[in-house]
Amino acid sequence: MARFLGIDTSNYTTSTAIYDTRTHCVFQQKQLLQVKESSLGLRQSDAVFSHVKQLGDLLCELLERQGSQLDGVGVSIRPRDVQGSYMPCFLVGELVARSVAAAKEIPVYFFSHQAGHIMAALYSAQRLDLINETFVAFHLSGGTTECLLVTPNKEGVFSVQLLAKSMDLKAGQVVDRTGKLLGLPFPAGKELETLALKSEKIYKIHPTFKGKDCCLSGLENQCQKLLAQGEAKEEIAAYCIQYLLAVVERMTKNIKEELGDLPIVYSGGVMSNSMIRQKITEKYGGYFAQPQFSSDNAAGVAVLASVQRKGGTEE
Structure with missing residues (x-):
């Protein structure tokens, strides 16, 4: 049995999750960032501040409920797997993930927010077997509208190629x-x-x-x-x-x-x-993806960490 923590600090949601490879269950704690009425989002500086305020409490609550035994940490550190993809809000999750991994002397694995979405869809559709195959993934959200060709990658989990x-x-x-x-x-x-x-x-x-x-x-x-x-x-x-x-x-x-x-x-x-x-x-x-795994979440990166540790095969 192994348990992996996932952290995702997107521009909309602070997310934490634990994936248990024995039961194949995901446990989540997440919270939307507060946006002023009539606004259409947050400036990055405000998103970073909100994540700093929310992430600690969410993580503590998750670990109190599910236990603190962990074997690895997965975290999203960029929006997409393309050169130059960057948003400051992901630095909050990366800092906490590195700190947890260092304190517990466990490995930390880095992914994109988009890869987390794709893996969350595979997990909730009960099709984790597709990580060893070539498939097409649509990613439609507030920051992305893309159709991608996804192929297995021995150095990581999978690689993506933009189709449309x-x-x-x-x-x-x-x-x-x-x-x-x-x-x-x-x-x-x-x-x-x-x-x-x-x-x-x-x-x-x-x-x-x-x-x-x-x-x-x-x-x-x-x-x-x-x-x-x-x-x-x-x-x-x-x-x-x-x-x-x-x-x-x-x-x-x-x-x-x-x-x-x-x-x-x-x-x-x-x-x-x-x-x-x-x-x-x-x-x-x-x-x-099931609705609870369609919106921004840390479940995908928690499962990705499990697959990364096993070299491309889900535990």
Whole structure:
């Protein structure tokens, strides 16, 4: 049996988790960063300060509940696995992870926030076996809208290659901006879905693409236009989600035509939307993270640490 601590200090959530390789259970303690009403996020300096205030209490509570015996620590230290990917808020998690590992004389493993999202999706979909195969991963969140080719990596866990992306706004940004437009709290994903489910209207949507890449700024503009025309809030919410669904459908179709029938994993907070999940599953299948593992979390990096220690095979 081995137990691995995971830490993730993203721009939205302070997250801690323990992954137990004997039971294959994940135990989480996480807390959203406080954002001022009507705001669409935090400055990095404010995010760093919030993590400093929250991480200690969350970690203490997790260890008190689950015990302090640990065999390794995993931590996200950058947004994505590309050169120049950096956000100061991840320094808070890295500092604490290094300190815990040094104090307990256990190894610490470093990953990207995106890799954590992908692994959390694999874990919650009960498809950890895919880490030894090539598969496609979608990552749709407030900071990323990407389709990735994921391949095993003997030096780590897996490597990613960008296949398609959003050329302007990210899916989560559009969700939150539409939410603000409709007077919803930040982050707006759950409230926007609740509002959209009240609508029975089906829109004919033709998303904007340039080659394989999508463009989402037009979606924000159209939502503003619909509001100015007096469209009901639930209809605008439905339009926003139906547009994002059309984008994911188009990207999925493109990838299947190009790469064939590879397994597809959908991760990130936007992919927790039940409307998108239902339609994509019906049409294309694929594997979705459970809602509690779709939003920012430390579960993925805790599982990644376990796999890293075993050299690419989950314990």
